[in-house]
Amino acid sequence: MDLYLPIANLSVNALVIVLLGGGVGLLSGMLGVGGGFLTTPLLIIYGIPPTVAAASAASQVTGASVSGVFAHWRRGGVDAKMGGVLVAGGILGSLAGAQLFRLLQSVGQIDLVIGVVYVVMLGWIGSVMARESIGVIAVARGRRAAPAARRRHHPFFASLPFRTRFYKSGLYISPLAPLLIGFGIGILTILLGVGGGFILVPAMVYLLGMATSAVVGTSLFQTLFVTAIATMVHATTTKAVDIVLAGLLLLGSVAGAQVGARLGTKVRPEYLRLGLSIVVLLLAVRILLGLVWRPEAIFTVELA
Numbered sequence: 001m002d003l004y005l006p007i008a009n010l011s012v013n014a015l016v017i018v019l020l021g022g023g024v025g026l027l028s029g030m031l032g033v034g035g036g037f038l039t040t041p042l043l044i045i046y047g048i049p050p051t052v053a054a055a056s057a058a059s060q061v062t063g064a065s066v067s068g069v070f071a072h073w074r075r076g077g078v079d080a081k082m083g084g085v086l087v088a089g090g091i092l093g094s095l096a097g098a099q100l101f102r103l104l105q106s107v108g109q110i111d112l113v114i115g116v117v118y119v120v121m122l123g124w125i126g127s128v129m130a131r132e133s134i135g136v137i138a139v140a141r142g143r144r145a146a147p148a149a150r151r152r153h154h155p156f157f158a159s160l161p162f163r164t165r166f167y168k169s170g171l172y173i174s175p176l177a178p179l180l181i182g183f184g185i186g187i188l189t190i191l192l193g194v195g196g197g198f199i200l201v202p203a204m205v206y207l208l209g210m211a212t213s214a215v216v217g218t219s220l221f222q223t224l225f226v227t228a229i230a231t232m233v234h235a236t237t238t239k240a241v242d243i244v245l246a247g248l249l250l251l252g253s254v255a256g257a258q259v260g261a262r263l264g265t266k267v268r269p270e271y272l273r274l275g276l277s278i279v280v281l282l283l284a285v286r287i288l289l290g291l292v293w294r295p296e297a298i299f300t301v302e303l304a
Contacts, residue, residue: 007242008052014248016046021249025256027276039249040192041118041283045290048245050114051105054192055240059231059250069224071258072217079168079214083221085175086182086200090226093186098233101190105238112291114192119288121192126280133274169204169218170211177208182222189230 002011024039043053072078104110160174181203188199200219204210210218235241 003244003248005048005052005242005245007056007240008048008245010047012046012048012245012248017245017248018252020046021252022256023252024249025253026260027256038279038283040114041122041287043245044115044118045283045286050111051238051240052242052245054114055231055234055238056242056245056249058189058227058234059241059246066224066254069217069220072220075217076168077214077217078221079166079210079218080221082166082169082171082178082210082214083218083225085178086185086218086222087225089179089182089184090186090189090222091229093183093188094190094226094230094233095186096183097187097190097230098237100187101234101238115287115291117192119284119291122280122284122287126277126284129273129277129280133271133277137271137274166210168211169208169214171208173208181207182226185222186226186230189226190233 001014003014004011020039020042024042027038039057040050040053043057044050048056069078101110104113160176162174162176163172164175165172181200185200200222201215204215204219231241231246
């Protein structure tokens with residue numbers, strides 16, 4: 001069934017968009033990522049304009065995160081205090097990101113910037129995830145020695161003042177550390193329509209030293225509020241949110257996140273990350289080809 005998207009100004013197959021949202025929601029529940037870093041490039045590949053894809057994907061990430069947060073909250077896996085600081089930083093970052101988005105939009109370079117940033121970001125994320133997953137699998141099979149234990153806090157974050165305790169995360173650090181991380185995630189949410197979990201989760205583990213039991217739930221908690229705010233900012237400033245597209249994505253993502261939260265406890269995470277890294281790298285290659293491959297006809301005219 002085809003539906004017309006008023007902001008994107010094109011017709012899409014509704015079932016394809018719902019299934020796309022369901023697949024991303026599944027990953028959200030399993031890995032604690034909002035999934036926007038997959039939703040936006042997939043929508044771009046499908047033919048949705050990059051600005052509309054980025055703005056509308058943020059609302060889809062909100063829906064997937066609502067479902068995932070409740071699932072992890074019931075298991076006691078959310079540090080609300082840490083999440084509140086991350087959300088505060090995300091709000092500030094969203095406001096700054098909105099100004100940057102409008103500036104790039106006014107000079108006509110926003111689509112190009114979104115595409116280039118996605119190629120770089122997906123290529124980096126896919127490579128890091130693949131290398132780490134292969135290393136973990138090699139250690140589990142006895143082919144490689146386990147790496148030395150990492151430092152709990154990054155030296156920069158450990159040196160920040162005004163320390164306080166985050167009991168559920170097992171931390172005694174400055175709230176400025178998660179505030180700065182949240183600020184960066186807020187900018188990415190506005191520019192790219194991502195929840196930021198793919199960066200936030202490793203940041204909480206390797207930079208802040210959070211207890212792993214609270215990482216996924218707290219990441220989704222932050223993603224929920226920041227993407228909701230980013231959606232409102234886009235709707236009132238850039239006018240790029242397509243409510244029909246967002247609704248179709250939400251239908252699939254909410255159900256997918258619940259299923260993913262259950263599957264995440266049954267499947268070994270290193271194999272999940274390895275499979276996801278392959279998908280991410282393929283998306284990076286596809287977007288890169290779309291940027292550099294010269295079409296047969298730069299302009300086309302279709303006769304009714």
